[in-house]
Amino acid sequence: MIEQRHDLPSAAPGLQAHWLSLHYGASVSGQPKAMVQCALHADEIPGLLVGVHLRAHLLRLERDGCIRGEIVLVPAANVLGGAQALLGSQIGRFDLGTGINYNRGYRHLTPELLKVLPGRLGGDATKNRAVIRQACRELLEAWVPTSAADTLKRALQCLAVDADTVLDLHCDGQALMHLYAPTPWADAGVQLGRCLDARVVLLATESGDEPFDESVSRHWWELSHALGAEHPIDLGCFSTTVELRGEADVSHELAERDALGLLAFLQARGHLAPGSVERVEPTVACDALPLEGVDPLTAPCGGVVVFGCALGQSVQAGQRVAEIIDPLTGVSTPVNSRVDGVFFAHSKTRWALRGERIGKVAGAKAFRTGKLLSL
Ligand SMILES: [Zn+2]
Secondary structure (H helix, E strand, O other): OOEEEEOOOOOOOOOEEEEEEEEEEEEOOOOOOOEEEEEOOOOOOOOHHHHHHHHHHHHHHHHHOOOOOOOEOOOOHHHHHOOOOOOEEEOOOEEEOOOOOOOOOOOOOOOHHHOOOOOOOOOOHHHHHHHHHHHHHHHHOOOOOOHHHHHHHHHHHHOOOOOOEEEEEEOOOOOOEEEEEEEEHHHHHHHHHHHHHHEEEEEEEEEEEOOHHOOOOOOHHHHHHHOOOOOOOOOEEEEEEEEEEEEOOHHHHEEEEEEEHHHHHHHOOOOOOOHHHHHHHOOOOOEEEEHHHHEEEEEOOOOOEEEEOOOOOEEEOEEEEEEOOOOOOOEEEEOOOOOOOEEEEEEOEEOOOOOEEEEEEOOOOOOOOOOOOOO
């Protein structure tokens, strides 16, 4: 294992931050590369413990010669967010200096790639893949960030942009295991979902606001669509956001199970030799559903939140999933699902302000457009 230290620019005199990437196996041209990234939202702790369990397994797998190519583990992706707190609460989702989400604002590479690729592509898909990856690296190197947060984003995107598989580990407030995956990679998303016992895989080709996972995969199908008639272009990267249940779901038992599930998927994708890790059998059905079909349940007024449905429950359109109770008047206002689907996530607190998103129901029919992710 090779440990690389990445220094971040000092935000103020006397302050210095750095993050680490751990490289298992060897980076060899033509060999696969995978990257696993833990807690880009620094207050989503389950992924950090999964990373701790993964590093022990990866060391063993490396020692036993089971790693094909390179597997990169970023054990704590966001040391900047890890150091932020406000009035006693950790704030790891947003840069407190700008209010910008650490998982938004990555570079959408397609427009620039379409300018620089003509003349560099040929008739061989494998060679085209290498050319595109090199062009991506050149474009990201030309990005000159000013803030520490953008420096971190550029470095993480650079590290992932030439990988075949990218697993970005997050969590929700309180939730079942679920994934966000690219629509063109629906089968791989379900395969990973089965390894992790995920209840739903939410598919989209463009979620909006440039999250990290799409920044390393989206250009492949967009280039294939734009240039595929003249040049063969494969989908070069499967990337996904893994939502490791809820914020409080932190235990060695869960982390070990999740680490083994991720490794089973990496083995199925060819990053580990066959037989390196045991197959993990799913215990629940995993449905692939459109992200445009998720109903973000919104509080119509402020008050006490009482959920009337359990996570994992199937609900009907019009069914009351929660109620908001005004403690001054005692009046209860229902929050109904707009779709038939699975109630798979909800907020961790039981107090809501008007307009706040308090839960999510995954339906099979796409009905939303525009920006599909929460803030
Ligand atoms: Zn997150």
